[in-house]
Structure formats: C-alpha cells, structure tokens
Amino acid sequence: xxxxxxxxxxxxxxxxxxxxxxxxxxxxxxxxxxxxxxxxxxxxxxxxxxxxxxxxxxxxxxxxxxxxxxxxxxxxxxxxxxxxxxxxxxxxxxxxxxxxxxxxxxxxx
Amino acid sequence: xxxxxxxxxxxxxxxxxxxxxxxxxxxxxxxxxxxxxxxxxxxxxxxxxxxxxxxxxxxxxxxxxxxxxxxxxxxxxxxxxxxxxxxxxxxxxxxxxxxxxxxxxxxxxxxxxxxx
Numbered sequence: 085x086x087x088x089x090x091x092x093x094x095x096x097x098x099x100x101x102x103x104x105x106x107x108x109x110x111x112x113x114x115x116x117x118x119x120x121x122x123x124x125x126x127x128x129x130x131x132x133x134x135x136x137x138x139x140x141x142x143x144x145x146x147x148x149x150x151x152x153x154x155x156x157x158x159x160x161x162x163x164x165x166x167x168x169x170x171x172x173x174x175x176x177x178x179x180x181x182x183x184x185x186x187x188x189x190x191x192x193x
Numbered sequence: 194x195x196x197x198x199x200x201x202x203x204x205x206x207x208x209x210x211x212x213x214x215x216x217x218x219x220x221x222x223x224x225x226x227x228x229x230x231x232x233x234x235x236x237x238x239x240x241x242x243x244x245x246x247x248x249x250x251x252x253x254x255x256x257x258x259x260x261x262x263x264x265x266x267x268x269x270x271x272x273x274x275x276x277x278x279x280x281x282x283x284x285x286x287x288x289x290x291x292x293x294x295x296x297x298x299x300x301x302x303x304x305x306x307x308x309x
Contacts, residue, residue, distance in 0.1 A: 116296055116297075118297055125281075126302070126303075127283055127300035127301060127302050127303050128236070128283070128300050129300070130297050130298075130299070133297060171235075171236075175290075175296055179290070180224075180226060180238060180241055180251070180290060180298075181287075181290075181296065181297075181298055183235060183236040184235065185233075185234070185235035186235060
C-alpha cells in the first residue's frame with residue numbers, strides 16, 4: 085500500500101459548487117498532515133495544516149480521521165481561481181514529508 | 194524577504210554534461226530538500242539535508258550529487274546529465290522534520306531542465 089494515496093481526478097465542477105477530496109495514509113503513527121496547492125507550472129504552496137481534529141480557513145475545511153487514516157479537503161463556493169492540483173502531505177514518524185501525487189481540480193464557469 | 198530562490202529557472206544542456214542547480218534560502222531553515230517532478234510521478238525526493246555538511250539520500254538519488262557547505266545553500270549537481278533527468282526540479286526548506294510541528298516545507302519556484 086502506498087504511503088499516501090489520492091484520487092488523481094480531474095474533478096470538474098461548476099462555479100459555486102462544493103467539492104471534497106480525500107486522501108488516505110498508511111502509517112498510523114503519522115502526526116502532521118498538510119494540504120498544498122500547486123498551480124500549473126508553479127511550485128507547491130502550503131494551503132492548510134491539519135494538526136488535530138480539523139482546520140477551517142474561509143471556504144476551505146480540512147478534516148482528519150485517525151481511525152480510518154484519511155484526511156479530507158472541502159472547498160465551498162468554488163471559484164475559477166481554485167483550479168489547481170491539491171497535494172495531500174503526511175509526516176511519517178521518521179524522515180521527510182511524503183507527498184501524494186495530487187488531485188486536479190477544474191472549476192468551470 | 195527573498196525566501197527561497199533557485200537558479201537558473203530554465204536550463205537546456207546536452208547528454209553527458211555536468212549541470213549544477215542552485216538553491217538559496219534566507220530563513221536560516223535547518224532542513225533543505227531537492228525534488229524532481231514528472232508527469233505521472235508527482236514529487237520525488239532526490240536528496241535532503243538536515244544541516245551544513247549533513248546530507249541523506251531520498252527516493253531517487255542516482256545520478257545526482259549534493260553538498261551543503263553553508264546553511265543557506267544547497268546545490269544539486271548532475272554529474273553527467275542523461276535524457277531521463279529532463280524534469281522540473283524544486284528545492285524546499287523547512288525549520289524542522291519533527292512530528293512536534295514546524296515541519297511544513299516551503300518551495301522555491303523551480304528549475305526546468307531539458308537534457309538533449
């Protein structure tokens with residue numbers, strides 16, 4: 085089983101829609117979790133950290149389910165500018181962060 | 194506040210040539226990382242460094258060499274470039290790798306390398 089798995093998408097949603105991505109991780113000892121956003125041909129940028137039971141920042145909500153070993157990212161009221169690839173990132177007990185391959189989102193007018 | 198910079202941003206070279214990609218950060222972060230990103234593979238860790246003169250292999254280190262004589266710089270060298278090393282290379286840094294926090298990574302803008 086891969087350490088971090090994401091549905092690659094693409095998710096094509098209309099403006100104003102709510103969209104959710106899931107990410108599963110294999111190591112139950114993982115403690116830190118992040119969502120990064122990557123625009124086409126640009127570097128990944130930190131979107132949100134998820135340290136405990138969840139985190140909310142405006143239209144974005146990240147949730148952690150330790151029992152099932154997954155984290156989710158919910159985007160409400162999608163904007164055209166939300167179109168990007170969203171990377172799920174997990175901190176293993178030893179070693180650097182592990183990045184998922186990303187989920188591509190296209191918000192359509 | 195420059196943050197983390199990479200140079201060159203674009204590079205075209207030929208098979209067999211040596212190429213060095215530069216990475217510089219101004220945050221005094223202890224940890225620095227090199228990734229390559231290719232379609233279908235996502236980000237793959239090449240090498241990382243915990244401090245000056247301390248480096249470790251990542252997932253795909255073959256064909257690459259790193260050094261870290263100063264905390265702020267982490268150059269990546271392709272000793273004899275091959276076509277399979279055509280990729281986008283990202284450098285990143287973080288304050289920590291601890292589970293206790295401050296382990297988020299911040300990325301440079303990337304270097305697009307083409308090996309002909």
